[in-house]
Amino acid sequence: MISSVGGLDESLWYLTLGEPMLPRASLENDIEADVCILGAGYSGLWTALFLKQKQPSLKVVVLEAAMAGEGASGRNGGWLMGSFGGDLGYLAQLDGEARRRAKARITGTVARAANTFSELGIQCDFHHGGNLYQAARYPQQLKRLQAELAHFREAGFDEEDYRLLSAADASHALNLPGTQAALYTPHCARVHPLKLARGLARAAERAGVVIYEHSPVQLAEKSRFTPSESGLKTQKNTVFTPKGSVRAAVVVAALEGYQRLLGLDNRTSLPVFSVLCATEPLSEQQWATIGLENRETFADASRLITYGQRSADNRLVFGARGGYGFGGAVKTQFGFTPRTLGESPRGDIFDLRSQLLQAFFPALEGTQITHGWGGCLSLSRAFRPHALFDEAAGLAFVGGYGGEGVGASMLFGETLAELIARPEGELAGMPWAYRGAVSEHLRRWESEPLPWLGYSASGLLYRFEERLLCRKPQPGYTPVVSRLADALEILMS
Missing domain, CATH: 3.30.9.10 (D-Amino Acid Oxidase, subunit A, domain 2)
Known part of the structure; x- marks a missing residue:
């Protein structure tokens, strides 16, 4: 269970937000929805907003353990990019007009965001x-x-x-x-990340999305998802919080680095x-x-x-x-x-x-x-962020941006919304859009201690390499260290 994030008050973004972070109501009863989204960060909020835009009749609920934007969405370096880690790999899968359209979608993110912020009244120092x-x-x-x-x-x-x-x-x-x-x-x-997250939450609410804060999901303590009668696409699932529950046809995990706390991702993210x-x-x-x-x-x-x-x-x-x-x-x-x-x-x-x-x-x-x-x-794994919809299970996953999600979350949130509500759309056919089970499409990280050893070793080696490269003259063994760093970089990717 994710009950608190903590540390947001250490950040510049919190102290320059320019408004109090007033909490929204928590979930205190049992409700039903068409789509229940876990996490009120960029990915969850963009997905919710685009779902309502593409199919206004949908009842969309967002559950947030802390407050909207309190996770990575409100703490990052504020780069809204028309690119993302792994984009060249996805483009390499395409040729001709298909590649041109995908490239245009990626590089058009900044202009799309500017227009959207203007339309929705989101003030985020863009x-x-x-x-x-x-x-x-x-x-x-x-x-x-x-x-x-x-x-x-x-x-x-x-x-x-x-x-x-x-x-x-x-x-x-x-x-x-x-x-x-x-x-x-x-x-x-450039953006102010927390202003963007808070403004996006308000825009989603104006579109009809309901956001519950301080409503941590208890999947670890309860059964994972309890199947019920058929709903929007497939069976309905039940998500539990301390004081309530949501029964929904589709449950979206938009948790980025917090997914493992719920046991949801089977090592597909680090x-x-x-x-x-x-x-x-x-x-x-x-x-x-x-x-x-x-x-x-x-x-x-x-x-x-x-x-x-x-x-x-x-x-x-x-x-x-x-x-x-x-x-x-x-x-x-x-x-x-x-x-x-x-x-x-x-x-x-x-x-x-x-x-x-x-x-x-x-x-x-x-x-x-x-x-x-x-x-x-x-x-x-392999730096391939994703929007995945497992229609048979009524589960969806979005994220894995590797720190480049401020802009990518908008693109991937809209992609996931199309997979769920408008599967014939152009984004639903992009190479980062997946249909089916996680195990069919997403690579898994190795079991511990290999990820810890690899990440720790790479950090130490990269810093050592930096010290050598900055010396004048550089030691004669510097190229050997750089080749080792090259090999480790390839291994980790």
Whole structure:
């Protein structure tokens, strides 16, 4: 049972929400619905909203253990992307017009989101500035950048989708020391994640969706799903909460990193956490030395999975690769204490972010890091996020975005809504849309301790490789370490 998430009050997004997070009513009786969605994050809310748009007569109920947006949806780095991890693999399954349509659906996510936010009145600090993927700190980053661009070209993406910036143009856009080049894409926008989640919840309610908060599902304590008489598509299932239940024809698990707590996914997802921090508001003079004049999101070309944005209140928000707890333990509280850029390491998980920020922006030494937080996300095996509908069982699953779900959740939520309510729709025929049992379509992660060993070893090796690559001169054994890192990266994917 998921009863509390915790740690949201550590985040910048919570403290700059601009409104109180007032709780909705919890479920306190036994009700019926056509579709019951578990989880009021982006995936659950988009699925609910699109179901009502595509078939207004449906009764759609959302059960949330805490409050809408309190999980990863309200804690992330705020990149709304027209791409997702695994998109090139899905496109490779298609040819000709089918590939063109799928690509257009993916890259059109940002424009679709902008129009939808305008139509629904969702105010979430949306700014469409694109993304910079920069090569700067060591020579090998340029090779990584060039390899990435080659993959995009092979998949059919052109200069309008991804273009290589010269060292001068890249430095003008984002002034990282030693910049060699950058890969720029317009297919990304910055958002305030928690404002988006809360606004989306209100939009879903206006469409007729009913959201119950503080209503944790007790599948672990009760029988999984209790079959009843036939309903919308198939048999009805019963979902239990502490004070009530929902009988529904279709139950949707939109839980991302929290699925394992309910025993739902049979190792098809790996719950990992990512950690980020934010500086105090920076002056215009400081921003003039950094760049990001058009408020682009940014990352550097390394295995540490860095990500950053310039927030609406002019803070530098920055995150990097997190961790994995043995057995898929969920971690959402990280005990951050304020610190200053350039101070000695404290031996906690925020040291890596502080050190990378100092390396990226040495002129910011002495700047206060005022907030630090994290959240739990989900890695699908082989990095293939999915929208799956098992009509025979009346069960559906959506997610596995690997930390790239702010935009993808909109696309996948609409895909799942079509699978359920309008199976003849274009999205229902996309390669990320699955019909049938989980066991037929989704690969499983290996049993413990292999995931823990693999994730822990890769984290240690990647950080060691980074230290070697940043040395001048680089040690002679650096290429050997990089080849080991390459092999482990392939193994984990």
